[in-house]
Amino acid sequence: xxxxxxxxxxxxxxxxxxxxxxxxxGTVGVGEATIPEIINFNRILGIDERExxxxxxxxFKLGIEFVDWMGSGSSYFHPFGRYGTAIGSAPFFxxxxxxx
Ligand SMILES: Cc1cc2nc3c(=O)[nH]c(=O)nc-3n(C[C@H](O)[C@H](O)[C@H](O)COP(=O)(O)OP(=O)(O)OC[C@H]3O[C@@H](n4cnc5c(N)ncnc54)[C@H](O)[C@@H]3O)c2cc1C
Numbered sequence: 001x002x003x004x005x006x007x008x009x010x011x012x013x014x015x016x017x018x019x020x021x022x023x024x025x026g027t028v029g030v031g032e033a034t035i036p037e038i039i040n041f042n043r044i045l046g047i048d049e050r051e052x053x054x055x056x057x058x059x060f061k062l063g064i065e066f067v068d069w070m071g072s073g074s075s076y077f078h079p080f081g082r083y084g085t086a087i088g089s090a091p092f093f094x095x096x097x098x099x100x
Contacts, residue, residue, distance in 0.1 A: 001041070008045055033061050036081045076100065 003019050042052055052058065063079040070076070076097060084092025 004045055005041070033064075 003017050006015075007017050039049070042049060061080065062083055063077045065075055065077050067075045077093070079093045082091070084096065086092060087095060
């Protein structure tokens with residue numbers, strides 16, 4: 001991703017980019033989600049979001065539910081980005097957290 005971004009931003013320069021990888025040392029290779037900034041990242045690279053999702057078989061994730069995080073039986077949602085409708089000055093997720 002870094003090489004792709006640098007390559008795009010400096011496409012008119014003489015800079016040469018070399019990606020260094022070792023077949024003897026594996027990648028971290030974990031994780032199943034990313035954050036909303038991926039939208040801007042893909043835009044910078046000119047990647048079409050629909051094509052991206054189709055190719056990666058990706059889905060949209062609106063948040064994470066943390067179960068038993070604050071003790072047994074507790075749970076709460078950590079939303080990614082903004083969603084829901086604010087009531088007055090209170091954002092939706094604050095109202096949801098209070099109601100739970
Ligand atoms: C438990 C866990 C969960 C995660 N969940 C997420 C997630 O949900 N979403 C997310 O976006 N990120 C997640 N991450 C982070 C993400 O996986 C890493 O940030 C990302 O994989 C790092 O990529 P990288 O290319 O910097 O490093 P790596 O993928 O580790 O690649 C390093 C490269 O360097 C090469 N290399 C190493 N040493 C040498 C050497 N001496 N000579 C030559 N080559 C070498 C290796 O062969 C490898 O190709 C998670 C990480 C962990 C640990």
